[in-house]
Amino acid sequence: xxxxxxxxxxxxxxxxxxxxxxxxxxxxxxxxxxxxxxxxxxxxxxxxxxxxxxxxxxxxxxxxxxxxxxxxxxxxxxxxxxxxxxxxxxxxxxxxxxxxxxxxxxxxxxxxxxxxxxxxxxxxxxxxxxxxxxxxxxxxxxxxxxxxxxxxxxxxxxxxxxxxxxxxxxxxxxxxxxxxxxxxxxxxxxxxxxxxxxxxxxxxxxxxxxxxxxxxxxxxxxxxxxxxxxxxxxxxxxxxxxxxxxxxxxxxxxxxxxxxxxxxxxxxxxxxxxxxxxxxxxxxxxxxxxxxxxxxxxxxxxxxxxxxxxxxxxxxxxxxxxxxxxxxxxxxxxxxxxxxxxxxxxxxxxxxxxxxxxxxxxxxxxxxxxxxxxxxxxxxxxxxxxxxxxxxxxxxxxxxxxxxxxxxx
Numbered sequence: 238x239x240x241x242x243x244x245x246x247x248x249x250x251x252x253x254x255x256x257x258x259x260x261x262x263x264x265x266x267x268x269x270x271x272x273x274x275x276x277x278x279x280x281x282x283x284x285x286x287x288x289x290x291x292x293x294x295x296x297x298x299x300x301x302x303x304x305x306x307x308x309x310x311x312x313x314x315x316x317x318x319x320x321x322x323x324x325x326x327x328x329x330x331x332x333x334x335x336x337x338x339x340x341x342x343x344x345x346x347x348x349x350x351x352x353x354x355x356x357x358x359x360x361x362x363x364x365x366x367x368x369x370x371x372x373x374x375x376x377x378x379x380x381x382x383x384x385x386x387x388x389x390x391x392x393x394x395x396x397x398x399x400x401x402x403x404x405x406x407x408x409x410x411x412x413x414x415x416x417x418x419x420x421x422x423x424x425x426x427x428x429x430x431x432x433x434x435x436x437x438x439x440x441x442x443x444x445x446x447x448x449x450x451x452x453x454x455x456x457x458x459x460x461x462x463x464x465x466x467x468x469x470x471x472x473x474x475x476x477x478x479x480x481x482x483x484x485x486x487x488x489x490x491x492x493x494x495x496x497x498x499x500x501x502x503x504x505x506x507x508x509x510x511x512x513x514x515x516x517x518x519x520x521x522x523x524x525x526x527x528x529x530x531x532x533x534x535x536x537x538x539x540x541x542x543x544x545x546x547x548x549x550x551x552x553x554x555x556x557x558x559x560x561x562x563x564x565x566x567x568x569x570x571x572x573x574x575x576x577x578x579x580x581x582x583x584x585x586x587x588x589x590x591x592x593x594x595x596x597x598x599x600x601x602x603x604x605x606x607x608x609x610x611x612x613x614x615x616x617x618x619x620x621x622x623x624x625x626x627x628x629x630x631x632x633x634x635x636x637x638x639x640x641x642x643x644x645x646x
């Protein structure tokens with residue numbers, strides 16, 4: 238079968254959406270001939286990887302907008318407008334490629350956003366959209382505690398969701414054209430119109446390469462090593478992590494916050510105010526190898542994100558044996574299953590949530606000598622390697638009644 242994969246973000250050796258685009262395309266190419274439509278700025282890293290590890294069934298079609306439009310997406314500002322405009326250009330590119338290659342299926346992979354249209358669908362060709370997310374709604378009582386910037390962000394995000402759901406004709410066209418919609422979580426499933434929910438399947442967009450699953454035995458030490466990672470912004474909930482370390486009391490904890498962002502100074506001030514600044518380190522952005530090494534060393538991966546649509550960094554941490562602690566918001570809770578801690582937020586105050594996270598840390602400290610906890614996390618991640626997930630999806634799509642099933646439950 239000839240498959241056109243639309244992957245705005247697609248880059249080997251990266252995390253987040255670029256990793257999703259690359260790994261989905263590569264796994265589809267194990268069974269089918271694949272053409273990947275992606276941004277031209279990904280070309281150098283893609284071709285370098287293909288020279289090292291040839292993929293004979295993968296071909297790439299590169300597309301970018303004019304230089305004056307690329308200025309929109311410097312940093313994080315304007316990236317949504319640029320990605321939206323790229324989809325408009327991709328519509329024509331997909332049709333031109335179809336006239337030449339005659340595709341049997343189109344699969345839109347990234348951006349994995351339900352509030353951004355996917356316009357690469359083709360006449361009389363099957364169209365799969367997703368996995369996509371974007372509809373997780375955090376408890377406002379937790380958002381308000383993250384400062385004005387986080388509150389403004391969530392307000393703007395809610396406005397975008399309303400516009401996409403009720404106003405944007407391109408998003409509505411995407412729903413209508415899709416033969417199958419893969420969604421990251423139940424919140425996004427519920428957000429879709431009823432007609433679209435009937436052809437949707439909950440499938441968190443998380444996976445790890447098989448080579449990254451497994452960890453050496455953790456060394457004995459006199460403290461609990463807790464890792465967390467991500468962009469330091471309000472909705473990622475890092476202030477909850479800092480407060481949880483303080484609320485856990487005098488037990489020996491070292492928290493490593495890997496990442497950078499505008500909230501770093503606020504987090505450092507919070508740690509100082511709570512008297513635990515000497516127990517927290519901020520190494521900044523880490524290379525992928527260094528990040529995986531941190532996960533392999535860590536006893537716990539603390540990830541109190543407030544509206545994580547997927548959170549596949551949770552799977553990456555579990556793949557190295559770190560025991561996850563997450564909130565009951567979005568997809569991370571389904572990724573963790575029973576192999577970690579899921580802290581309740583519904584009808585809970587901010588203080589209650591912090592105490593729940595602290596309780597999980599204390600329990601992890603008490604059970605730190607039990608290697609079965611780490612082995613269970615690794616086993617959970619092994620069931621979510623990219624190849625395992627692709628095989629599972631093909632089985633689901635080949636069976637009857639797949640629309641009622643949920644993956645990674």
